[in-house]
Amino acid sequence: MSGPSTYVPKSAIGKWFEQRLPIGGLIHSSFVVFPNPRNLNYFWTFGAILAFMLVAQIATGVALAMHYIPDARFAFNSVENIMRDVNYGWLLRYLHANGATMFFLAVYIHMLRGLYYGSYKAPREVLWILGVIIFLLMMATAFMGYVLPWGQMSFWGATVITNLFSAIPLVGNFITTWLWGGFSVGDPTLNRFFALHYLLPFMIAGVVILHIWALHVPGSNNPAGVEPKTSKDTLPFHPYFTIKDTFAVVCFAIFFAWFVFFVPNYFGHADNYNPANPLVTPQEIVPEWYFLPYYAILRSTPNILFIPAKLAGVLAMFGSIAVFAFLPWLDTSKVRSGSYRPVFRVFFWVFVLCGIGLGYIGSQPVTEGTILAGRILLLGYFAFFLIVLPLLGLLETPLQVPASIADAVLGAHGSTAMLKGASAEPSVKG
Amino acid sequence: MTDMTMAKPNMAEPTRRDILYVATAAVGVVGVASVIWPLIDQMNPDLSTLALSKTEIDLKPIAPGQNIVVKWQGKPVFVRNRPPKMVEEVRAVPMSELIDPETDQARVKVANWLIVVGVCTHLGCTPNVGGDYDGWLCPCHGSQYDASGRVRHGPAPLNLLVPTYEFKTPTSVVVG
Numbered sequence: 001m002s003g004p005s006t007y008v009p010k011s012a013i014g015k016w017f018e019q020r021l022p023i024g025g026l027i028h029s030s031f032v033v034f035p036n037p038r039n040l041n042y043f044w045t046f047g048a049i050l051a052f053m054l055v056a057q058i059a060t061g062v063a064l065a066m067h068y069i070p071d072a073r074f075a076f077n078s079v080e081n082i083m084r085d086v087n088y089g090w091l092l093r094y095l096h097a098n099g100a101t102m103f104f105l106a107v108y109i110h111m112l113r114g115l116y117y118g119s120y121k122a123p124r125e126v127l128w129i130l131g132v133i134i135f136l137l138m139m140a141t142a143f144m145g146y147v148l149p150w151g152q153m154s155f156w157g158a159t160v161i162t163n164l165f166s167a168i169p170l171v172g173n174f175i176t177t178w179l180w181g182g183f184s185v186g187d188p189t190l191n192r193f194f195a196l197h198y199l200l201p202f203m204i205a206g207v208v209i210l211h212i213w214a215l216h217v218p219g220s221n222n223p224a225g226v227e228p229k230t231s232k233d234t235l236p237f238h239p240y241f242t243i244k245d246t247f248a249v250v251c252f253a254i255f256f257a258w259f260v261f262f263v264p265n266y267f268g269h270a271d272n273y274n275p276a277n278p279l280v281t282p283q284e285i286v287p288e289w290y291f292l293p294y295y296a297i298l299r300s301t302p303n304i305l306f307i308p309a310k311l312a313g314v315l316a317m318f319g320s321i322a323v324f325a326f327l328p329w330l331d332t333s334k335v336r337s338g339s340y341r342p343v344f345r346v347f348f349w350v351f352v353l354c355g356i357g358l359g360y361i362g363s364q365p366v367t368e369g370t371i372l373a374g375r376i377l378l379l380g381y382f383a384f385f386l387i388v389l390p391l392l393g394l395l396e397t398p399l400q401v402p403a404s405i406a407d408a409v410l411g412a413h414g415s416t417a418m419l420k421g422a423s424a425e426p427s428v429k430g
Numbered sequence: 431m432t433d434m435t436m437a438k439p440n441m442a443e444p445t446r447r448d449i450l451y452v453a454t455a456a457v458g459v460v461g462v463a464s465v466i467w468p469l470i471d472q473m474n475p476d477l478s479t480l481a482l483s484k485t486e487i488d489l490k491p492i493a494p495g496q497n498i499v500v501k502w503q504g505k506p507v508f509v510r511n512r513p514p515k516m517v518e519e520v521r522a523v524p525m526s527e528l529i530d531p532e533t534d535q536a537r538v539k540v541a542n543w544l545i546v547v548g549v550c551t552h553l554g555c556t557p558n559v560g561g562d563y564d565g566w567l568c569p570c571h572g573s574q575y576d577a578s579g580r581v582r583h584g585p586a587p588l589n590l591l592v593p594t595y596e597f598k599t600p601t602s603v604v605v606g
Contacts, residue, residue: 188479
């Protein structure tokens with residue numbers, strides 16, 4: 001993916017094979033000699049961590065599917081059977097359930113890294129949008145996966161989320177009936193959610209391949225936010241980044257394992273160990289932590305002009321994710337890295353706090369106070385994208401951007417050429 | 431045909447290839463359209479689900495002031511035997527106080543029997559008995575309904591749905 005391959009197989013069999021399917025050259029040019037910026041920090045290892053998590057979720061998920069029964073009568077008991085009777089079933093299920101949490105933790109860090117260092121700016125817009133698509137697919141997959149154990153939270157979570165579609169004018173009720181395959185969440189819903197929960201991870205894998213392909217056209221962004229200019233600015237992927245990524249993946253796996261073995265239900269909800277009961281809604285419905293900010297947005301949105309609160313909440317919730325796709329055009333600054341944008345840096349952390357605040361509000365019961373706080377944080381969330389980022393590019397005076405990556409790493413020794421407010425890639429913008 | 435003649439400027443007459451091209455496209459489009467609908471429609475409620483659309487409720491055991499919850503089409507239906515005082519109070523509420531104005535008379539067939547679908551009109555949770563209006567309180571997002579099942583406190587936009595029902599006898603009702 002980085003130009004013609006220089007790969008020459010050593011063995012005769014290798015040469016014979018390479019002439020017929022040049023996959024060795026593809027791997028060699030993409031993951032061995034591929035030039036990466038030499039200044040990548042550990043936030044750049046989350047791509048590898050996410051790839052590991054996707055493989056781990058598919059592996060444990062396929063194993064669980066061999067024992068799970070997607071039928072409303074048997075689903076709950078089949079999960080208990082996995083926990084008690086299936087060999088290592090407890091391990092597989094705890095890995096899979098906590099794996100979802102770890103997957104989202106990693107993806108949020110990965111996204112915020114992209115936001116902080118301006119990784120979405122030209123020429124990486126398509127790469128970024130593919131990432132937003134992966135995130136949406138992940139949310140759909142996680143939501144449907146949470147329904148499968150058919151506990152109280154599964155059932156009522158599914159009810160609330162599928163009812164979002166009833167907010168669509170005119171056709172809303174037809175869409176919910178169609179999604180449910182009945183007049184409420186029930187057995188047909190469970191069965192189709194299982195089919196889709198099995199399908200979507202493979203669609204994610206497909207988009208991940210496009211994501212990596214789009215990444216390997218311009219190469220990785222880096223903490224300095226300037227493109228590599230000479231070979232002094234880069235290092236080959238192997239061994240420098242293979243070992244760094246592997247080290248990070250192992251550290252992350254240890255963190256992951258701590259939750260699996262010591263507090264496996266920390267992120268779960270006790271109510272989900274009660275079988276689904278369509279006649280009794282639990283006292284408080286709380287989604288998984290990674291959906292809490294969106295849940296808070298859904299609950300906090302008031303009537304907007306002629307749009308009733310219910311539809312407005314749904315639009316705001318989807319809008320809060322969709323707005324990420326427009327980030328490359330909302331951010332008008334030509335400086336990529338937040339390290340050289342002192343004002344942006346402050347707003348970045350305010351935005352992160354808004355997100356965490358919304359998550360907290362989403363976990364609390366509804367009161368006048370939480371609704372008001374939710375609305376303020378909601379305004380902050382959208383203001384960051386729609387007001388702060390467009391204006392900041394025009395008003396902010398950035399710091400001096402290093403002339404090259406080598407300069408950023410080694411200091412200005414040997415090169416004193418510093419460009420004030422140098423643009424990231426002026427010839428490609430616009 | 432214009433685009434094809436443009437592609438081959440020397441040939442004014444359509445060729446056999448042009449006819450094959452158009453015919454293949456036409457049959458292909460009809461073929462795709464004819465399988466898309468079955469693929470979509472298979473997700474709609476099947477016949478066995480539709481067959482469960484009626485439920486009979488025996489009203490005899492329900493004392494005045496008592497609520498019961500009955501399952502109909504997989505959804506809860508609230509049946510409440512309202513004492514006369516409760517009926518009076520709920521009918522005295524001025525329309526201007528209501529989010530979704532509707533008289534109590536329009537929502538019941540027999541004054542004391544309130545029959546409503548127990549699905550919150552916000553996002554589909556089942557409200558519990560409670561709240562400040564002698565009715566129901568939704569645990570999900572705090573919507574409140576009165577003793578007529580009318581929404582009195584948001585975020586729910588509409589009153590609890592009244593299902594179609596008929597009294598077979600004064601003490602037996604068929605919902606659906």
